[in-house]
Amino acid sequence: MEHPSQTQGNPPVPPPQWHDDTQRRGTRQRMVKSHPDSVYGDRTPVDLQKDNLCRRAGNQLGSSRAPPKQPTRNPISRSSRALPPPHQTTTDANDDTGEDPVDTSGQAHLNRLVWEGGVEFLAFLLNKAVPTASDQPVFYKDIARLPSQLREQWKKACQEELEALHKRKVFELADLPTGHKAIKNCWVFTTKSDGRKKARLLSDRRH
């Protein structure tokens, strides 16, 4: 068998693009989706927050005390820490499609949250707190296992919720157009403090 002459002469070279792929990701310009009627105008909430922080830091320049917030917010001044600077993920956060759960879960994301602190971290922790209301997020199939009397009560609660949704014309029956995906939903069952049983239909994209 004969090989073409050029491959015989050259040793195999690995494709060079793969090596710096991770670095290229970091510098990639991300397009922020613009929503014309957004309450934030043409800026994203993250940008607005940054503006606020800058303004606050600017106001404190005149005072003799060093601004307390600004250094902790600046990834460069803390670059001696083992963790990577978080600039990449803050732009990621603008992506409101929620289709990219890869780095929102997992230890690396958690480390970043703890390291960054701030509102996002507090929101994360608050989300983990013991619920304020006595909610029982149960699956519908759990209801089926209850004694019939209880089951009927919960079913009635579901029906009431559906009626309320119908009354508000929240949805209508339709065929799923091709190219669209239907989101999932789940029932959440609550017992109110006065013993009333309440069912709420929650939509959920990730379940």
Next chain:
Amino acid sequence: MVVRKPGFSQIEGIDFDQIFSPVVQYESVRLLLAAAALENWHIEGLDVKSAFLYGQLDEEIYMEQPEGFKILGQERKVLHLRRAIYGLKQAALAWWKELLTSMRKIGFERSQSDAGIFIHKAKNGDIIVAMIYVDDSSFMGNNATLVKEKKKAFMGIWECHDLGELKEFLGITIRRSGRKIILDQKVYLAKVLDRFSMTNAVTANTPLPHRYTPVAHTGNPDPTLQTQYQAIIGSLLYLMLGTRPDIAFAVIKLSQFSANPSKEHYERAKYICRYLAGTKDYTMVFDGNTC
């Protein structure tokens, strides 16, 4: 109030808050209540019924039919959403937009620093402040008649439960005695203590032991401990932001180890619980004195 309800995996605050911050600005709530005590304002409470269902959707969203209630013979059909539904990430923002429009209609302007605060200034100098966090709403001001009037106007737009004088806001119990406004989260505290079996624990006198210096955990994170730790710290944070600034230092200190807590950190978090168990009758009081 559903957005901020902790413990819901479906509404992870993480990607949600980039659309709309679910974190209530407790600072605003406390500040306004302090002002109310100072000025002896009249405070009224309201609860918007199924607030989210009012939100208009800009996108085309389809949802499966609810479990157990599929229409016979049409099981394959889906529901085309016309309005926001609970759990949808757009729901909070969609509702808020509607709310903003309605508030402008009845003469309120939003506060620039907190999307949940709306202000109405009458020509004669009377002022009405509305705090609205999703469906939990409150109207307050110096002129009781005007407060009631604005509340009525609001109720004309949205179907509400009238709660009368404000007794509770965002899980914080509000009591008034003379000029004083007294806030507590005793019910929630009891629940937290119960959840972590600390109700009958030996009480501690301080939030953290004297000269305690936490040491970072070097081993691999234990997922079970991590979950428990985050739950306990999250709950303590909730109390801290609401009515217990005395545990702020301890909670924030320990929160730094949320990513990789050790058994020791968990024990210290429980120490805070023991402190709270011993001080569960502490309340936050705005006594309305100017000095």
